[in-house]
Amino acid sequence: xxxxxxxxxxxxxxxxxxxxxxxxxxxxxxxxxxxxxxxxxxxxxxxxxxxxxxxxxxxxxxxxxxxxxxxxxxxxxxxxxxxxxxxxxxxxxxxxxxxxxxxxxxxxxxxxxxxxxxxxxxxxxxxxxxxxxxxxxxxxxxxxxxxxxxxxxxxxxxxxxxxxxxxxx
Amino acid sequence: xxxxxxxxxxxxxxxxxxxxxxxxxxxxxxxxxxxxxxxxxxxxxxxxxxxxxxxxxxxxxxxxxxxxxxxxxxxxxxxxxxxxxxxxxxxxxxxxxxxxxxxxxxxxxxxxxxxxxxxxxxxxxxxxxxxxxxxxxxxxxxxxxxxxxxxxxxxxxxxxxxxxxxxxx
DNA sequence: TTGGAAAGTCAACAAGGCTGACGTAAATAG
DNA sequence: CTATTTACGTCAGCCTTGTTGACTTTCCAA
Numbered sequence: 001x002x003x004x005x006x007x008x009x010x011x012x013x014x015x016x017x018x019x020x021x022x023x024x025x026x027x028x029x030x031x032x033x034x035x036x037x038x039x040x041x042x043x044x045x046x047x048x049x050x051x052x053x054x055x056x057x058x059x060x061x062x063x064x065x066x067x068x069x070x071x072x073x074x075x076x077x078x079x080x081x082x083x084x085x086x087x088x089x090x091x092x093x094x095x096x097x098x099x100x101x102x103x104x105x106x107x108x109x110x111x112x113x114x115x116x117x118x119x120x121x122x123x124x125x126x127x128x129x130x131x132x133x134x135x136x137x138x139x140x141x142x143x144x145x146x147x148x149x150x151x152x153x154x155x156x157x158x159x160x161x162x163x164x165x166x167x168x169x
Numbered sequence: 170x171x172x173x174x175x176x177x178x179x180x181x182x183x184x185x186x187x188x189x190x191x192x193x194x195x196x197x198x199x200x201x202x203x204x205x206x207x208x209x210x211x212x213x214x215x216x217x218x219x220x221x222x223x224x225x226x227x228x229x230x231x232x233x234x235x236x237x238x239x240x241x242x243x244x245x246x247x248x249x250x251x252x253x254x255x256x257x258x259x260x261x262x263x264x265x266x267x268x269x270x271x272x273x274x275x276x277x278x279x280x281x282x283x284x285x286x287x288x289x290x291x292x293x294x295x296x297x298x299x300x301x302x303x304x305x306x307x308x309x310x311x312x313x314x315x316x317x318x319x320x321x322x323x324x325x326x327x328x329x330x331x332x333x334x335x336x337x338x
Numbered sequence: 339t340t341g342g343a344a345a346g347t348c349a350a351c352a353a354g355g356c357t358g359a360c361g362t363a364a365a366t367a368g
Numbered sequence: 369c370t371a372t373t374t375a376c377g378t379c380a381g382c383c384t385t386g387t388t389g390a391c392t393t394t395c396c397a398a
Contacts, residue, residue: 027330049384149201
């Protein structure tokens, strides 16, 4: 039924979306995501960490001082899951957890200098691949890439994503 | 060092790749991938399956009759890991494993009618989101999206990816 | 002031990765 | 024809990272 449906989005676009083409997009996501995580994975493995640690480090770096609950919402896991990861990062001296001044139930999360160093190592590796891909594809492609990804996000995360500064075009 | 590096890719491109912008791309991948898997995940959960089952089903559908070893290479997991998943799919009557006619050591994998049905259910859900994202972003964006993803893949998988038919523009 | 809600921690379990070892049948090299 | 290699399946056991349930500590509102 969806075979070869011409876009009905207002007329002038020439989008011709066959199921085959959509499948290609789906597989592209799958394979690209593998490439996307490959470099950090190697660095993490050497330290005995996994992707969960990477995600925690990334978002703590992104918004230092945020509480555990906030981070929980961004990562979309249970607090028990996050806690395990956080525990090892704190024990290893990469993350610091400070009791809230106003509300003492809260824990505010920060990267230590060692944590910052690992963060840089990881994001450098990931940026290298991203930069190479961008350069290969050209600026037009990059804009399109970002647009499609944004449209694929769930609305809540899209809002969170958009709320973060961009650095100017 | 990588701060605000202007693209040095030949001159005329106006790519201005700050670390901030690259980070945005990285987070876009992370959040979009979550959205990308959300719909199938719900369908799978109702059946007691996980993403591993989805991947197996997807690639068996994509290339019916392929052997276990071939599938192993595409999925990038160990034989034991794949076997666990394949076992349950075969036992549940979604996948059929036929002994090779020429080489009887090989097992060729096919979806049964029931397997095809689940495949369609899963890919319909995923295509719906993909189609909506494409429509939102427009045809130019779609081309760029695919280009960047392709450039991010590891070379082996890129070749495999490109070797599959596209269905025309 | 007390009772509920919220934040965080601990315990235990499941899915799905991994390695290593082993068995069997079929193909192939010598 | 024999010996090796290949393709596949399976057992055992480990790790990461997800889950739910139960438990403090702290805050706040009735």
